[in-house]
Amino acid sequence: MTYRSLLCAALTLGALLTPGTSAHAGPSDPWVRTWGLNGSGQLGNGATLDQQTPSAVRGLRRDELRELAAGGGGATTDFAVALLRDGTLESWGANANGQLGDGTTAARAQPAAVAGLSGVSDIGAGNGFAAAVRGGRVWTWGAGASGQLGNGGNADAGRPVAVQSLSRVTDIAVGCGHALALRQDGTVWSWGQNTSGQLGIGSLDNQNTPKRVPGLTEVVALSAGCHHSLALTAEGTVKAWGRNANGQLGDDSTANSPSPVDVKDLSGVTAVHGGWYQSFALLDDGTVRAWGWNASGQLGDGTTADRTTPVPVPALSGVRALSPGWKHTVAVLDDESVVAWGDNTVGQLGDGTTTASTTPVTALPPGSGTTRVPAALPWRTSYAY
Secondary structure, three states: OOHHHHHHHHHHHHHHHOOOOOOOOOOOOOEEEEEEOOOOOOOOOOOOOOEEEEEEEEEEEHHHEEEEEEEOOOOOOOEEEEEEOOOOEEEEEOOOOOOOOOOOOOOEEEEEEOOOOOOEEEEEEOOOEEEEEEOOEEEEEEOOOOOOOOOOOOOOEEEEEEOOOOOOEEEEEEOOOEEEEEEOOOOEEEEEOOOOOOOOOOOOOOEEEEEEOOOOOOEEEEEEOOOEEEEEEOOOOEEEEEOOOOOOOOOOOOOOEEEEEEOOOOOOEEEEEEOOOEEEEEEOOOOEEEEEOOOOOOOOOOOOOOEEEEEEOOOOOOEEEEEEOOOEEEEEEOOOOEEEEEOOOOOOOOOOOOOOEEEEEEEEOOOOOOOOOOEOOOOOEEEEO
């Protein structure tokens, strides 16, 4: 048995024997951590028991990982994809639509390789499908009914397929059923589900090949909510489009928009993050603004009122990275502590309880070694690495 196999066996045994115990990481802990819902094995710890405190992803070290993306939306779709530093991919969790990319539909509770991809530079995960950038081209796999694979068809794919007619891509973002790509020239392209105008092309028709989002130039970063989209421009302003029933476009209305609109009252933005029906902006001073759906306190402003324009998250400063999920949000601070807020019905806040919180609670302590905190956009799982 190899050294890595022994490590994996030990981690799995620990997860099975002590599923409810605290697994808080310290500076000497090298593992990718995960907590929350685990019915499909999406925590990657070899088990299918929910975790109220962080546990280790089986055999996956932080120093091996470049990026992690989590997707899902139910018992048959929750999964995760990891981009390793050598440019290869591993995946785990549900696989009913082939979203693990291994050519099967068998679920898996621990990481294994995605077939046929190397040299990958970026990844994204949605509701039962995933995407990766390799050499400026985009590859997708999993659910395809809404055209979200971008290959001109609407069938699922259990192995990666090439998105049509798209090159020189530097960044991708994946929503519940749609995808966005940023090209080197600062333009944005989109495909997939479009029932709320989330593709930004001025219509509501689904698209199974990429279409350019009109009027967007000098974009430097993208993020996709479930049915809305966000773009950060070189000037530090934010554009949004798609579903807006909860104010997630930030334009002081609740009207959907199939074309980009300006998010109000924002400047000095360094990153944008789309959640289920909510949005966040990280500012250059380390503070956070939030807007949109807030039924479970996921905006972190101490209330449960929806917001149609950005509001401060008052208990947060020194934020290094942030990720919203379905009804909860996770952030990592400059001291490497991890905090979370919002819904907590399956322990997705990572504080050892199932009590919701409208303000941040601690999931991992200072010095945890964490720099990134993906959350499953459409569901109730959190990760830290």
